[in-house]
Amino acid sequence: MDTNNNNATRTRPRWFGPALIALVLLLVAVAGWTIRNLTTPDEVQAPTAPAASTAPTQGAAEAAAPSSGEDFAWDCQAQLSTDTSSVADEAPEVQDWVAAGYNVVPSSPEFGGCERRDSGLRVGFAHSEAGALMAAATYAMALDPSVSEEAAEDVEVAMAEGPNRDQIEEKAQRIRDGLEQGDDGTTTASSTLLGYSQLNYTDEVASYQLVYSFPSGNGLEEKALAQADLVWEDGDWKLDPASGTKMMTADLYQGQPYVEWGPKV
Template structure:
């Protein structure tokens, strides 16, 4: 249970902690909630991380995009309507804000703007993984938060709430995080569930699950009606069960 001081201090509540770290929309939760957990590794009651999907499954590529969501917004050609990942992809990493963001040839990001905003990910298991990881990485750059909310959150009430929020607080926390591993929990051509593990500069590890939907030719993060991610961040004792994947 949180202390009385924590309960009374608004800057210890989820939204304010998040905003203080990214100085941006409180619901850029991809990095926001992960940062909160890494900064608070002594949470007395962390929830249990979800169970991974069957690691023996293999990806099944097809040549035709799904009927819903359209073809890739930037023309990426690979399309896989089911499958999983049993190993980390061959990845290049580039610093965005303070976090290394991944890219994989032919799977995304297909577009990287001058300010570092990254979008367009293939309709593949690898593309879904990259979408979640890039949203997390972009959360460390406050200037990208409005673009992330506008272009990489799925249509719905949650996105509307995200867009209505205003930046709150100042940058702080002192903890920087880097992607450390992943689990692809579920995948179809229309949706995906990706668990990203992040390691803080203080050594703490946190996991955040991202629900994605294929929408308007790209992977978008699905938010709950309150504008936050549907699942809570969890503090992890180690990276057991995750595929190791890191650029820094």
């Protein structure tokens, strides 16, 4: 650098050399002052706001996000609760029981169903025991593809794939076309959910017995059990049909213990 400066003085004004030296000294002084002012605050602030302290917080927040690791069927499911508490012995708290299908079904901002179909059926449930129970109680009252074309479209999103579903769709089509007599839904409409018992639960399958009361022919109340089997398929709980003609199995209640849960509990 010194050689270049000496050569430059031959063609530049005489004051260029002293001015350059003065400028260099000034820049050095300014740089030193700037460095001191830039480094001193960082050294003071470093203990109070280290970069490493923020990274775990962000990571923990991302890990706690409801949609983390899940591929849901409906966007609204990402906002549902990720609570994995068991409902085998204690029922989930549900504030709202809304009209759907033949009766009323549970609705919860925590457990679902968060997506309302054109037929009135609610889908989109939490991937948990509570979510599976909500789905079971909903499908028992509101899933019937024989009542309308809108209800027929619910089969794809609320019923597990397989030959049983195919046969149920065919039967529902015949009923809608007037070629076969269907259930008028009177008993279902007059029934009341009293509670349930959890038969099985894993992340992939669940099974519940739902206990209902309904008026009998002699004016007395009787109780019945409806078994709902579910599978977690395509990001939501879907009903696994009992057969090609029945979505659920039903039997008379015979004193089995159950957890109280329903619109009147």
